[in-house]
Amino acid sequence: MLLLNLFWEFFKTGLFAIGGGMATVPFLFRMGENTGWFNAQMLADMIAVSESTPGPIGVNMATYVGFTVAQIPGAIVATLGLVAPSIIIILLISVFLSNFKDYPVVKTVLTVLRALVIGLLFFAFYQIATIALVDVKTYIMFAVFVVLALVLKKVHPIVWILLGAVLGLLLL
Amino acid sequence: MIYLQLFLAFAKVGVMTFGGGMAMLPMLQREIVKNRGWATDEEMLDYYAIGQCTPGIIAVNTATFVGYKQKGVPGAVVATLGIIFPSIVIITVLAGVLTMFSSNPYVQKAFAGIRIAVSAQILVSVYRLARKAIVNVNTAVVAVAGFVLQILLGVSPILITACAIAYGLFLYFIGRKNDAAA
Numbered sequence: 001m002l003l004l005n006l007f008w009e010f011f012k013t014g015l016f017a018i019g020g021g022m023a024t025v026p027f028l029f030r031m032g033e034n035t036g037w038f039n040a041q042m043l044a045d046m047i048a049v050s051e052s053t054p055g056p057i058g059v060n061m062a063t064y065v066g067f068t069v070a071q072i073p074g075a076i077v078a079t080l081g082l083v084a085p086s087i088i089i090i091l092l093i094s095v096f097l098s099n100f101k102d103y104p105v106v107k108t109v110l111t112v113l114r115a116l117v118i119g120l121l122f123f124a125f126y127q128i129a130t131i132a133l134v135d136v137k138t139y140i141m142f143a144v145f146v147v148l149a150l151v152l153k154k155v156h157p158i159v160w161i162l163l164g165a166v167l168g169l170l171l172l
Numbered sequence: 173m174i175y176l177q178l179f180l181a182f183a184k185v186g187v188m189t190f191g192g193g194m195a196m197l198p199m200l201q202r203e204i205v206k207n208r209g210w211a212t213d214e215e216m217l218d219y220y221a222i223g224q225c226t227p228g229i230i231a232v233n234t235a236t237f238v239g240y241k242q243k244g245v246p247g248a249v250v251a252t253l254g255i256i257f258p259s260i261v262i263i264t265v266l267a268g269v270l271t272m273f274s275s276n277p278y279v280q281k282a283f284a285g286i287r288i289a290v291s292a293q294i295l296v297s298v299y300r301l302a303r304k305a306i307v308n309v310n311t312a313v314v315a316v317a318g319f320v321l322q323i324l325l326g327v328s329p330i331l332i333t334a335c336a337i338a339y340g341l342f343l344y345f346i347g348r349k350n351d352a353a354a
Binding site for chain 1 (some may be wrong): 186232263264267288293306307316328333339343
């Protein structure tokens with residue numbers, strides 16, 4: 001039953017998260033709240049690990065959450081659940097709608113969805129920030145990271161995560 | 173044999189890229205377009221464009237496209253399994269190790285620092301996305317509504333997304349009606 005639930009929860013995430021990796025984060029927050037499988041702090045750590053390891057972030061997150069909930073079978077089932085809607089939808093598009101992205105109706109709906117992702121992701125940020133930012137020291141570190149990421153655009157996220165780990169060991 | 177090749181090619185792309193999404197495009201171009209000749213550069217960009225506007229992970233959607241083009245539905249499934257295989261192995265091992273050490277005070281300090289870095293990254297990606305996606309009052313209202321509906325009313329992101337799709341369809345048909353009237 002747990003594995004079936006896991007598959008279904010990730011199937012829904014795969015179906016509604018449009019725009020790739022980070023777009024799954026708001027759905028995972030809600031999943032944790034609804035099922036009690038993990039809390040926001042655990043999810044923040046999973047995002048960090050998923051960003052620092054090979055593979056697509058969304059897939060890594062599903063594997064990690066699945067493993068946390070039900071070990072290796074959970075990791076496999078959650079990941080398959082996440083990709084199942086993609087496979088079905090992409091196959092349908094391959095077979096029937098080769099010019100899918102050029103339909104005016106698709107363009108209009110996407111304009112709305114791209115704007116929506118910003119609101120959803122900002123809420124995910126708010127939830128992680130409430131856990132991560134607890135005192136003046138952490139606020140200052142946060143400000144430094146934001147400025148660094150804005151100025152040094154080409155630097156890979158893994159560098160910031162390693163720097164975060166080092167600063168955490170030294171200062172927190 | 174082609175199935176094994178599909179699986180291995182996408183597993184290789186999965187192992188060699190950190191971050192997915194856009195970070196994966198150069199690797200896919202090298203492995204799928206240049207080394208294997210399974211798609212042209214133009215096709216790859218098309219797959220990416222469609223991957224961004226369909227549900228799911230962009231890299232996975234691209235794997236499904238290429239696999240389908242080579243060997244139909246079984247090819248699509250094999251290519252997709254290839255791209256998720258390294259993640260399953262690596263994350264499972266790492267998750268097991270991290271769970272063992274999660275109560276270690278040094279690991280906790282490191283992750284407290286990492287969470288700050290992750291918060292900053294998410295805020296910066298929100299900002300970058302917003303610069304492209306917030307193009308007028310309408311899109312600004314949608315973004316604010318997405319945040320407010322969650323924080324004040326606790327509406328689930330799935331329901332919000334469904335409503336946004338309905339709103340997009342509404343805008344499209346209103347626009348067409350106005351065009352017809354004019």
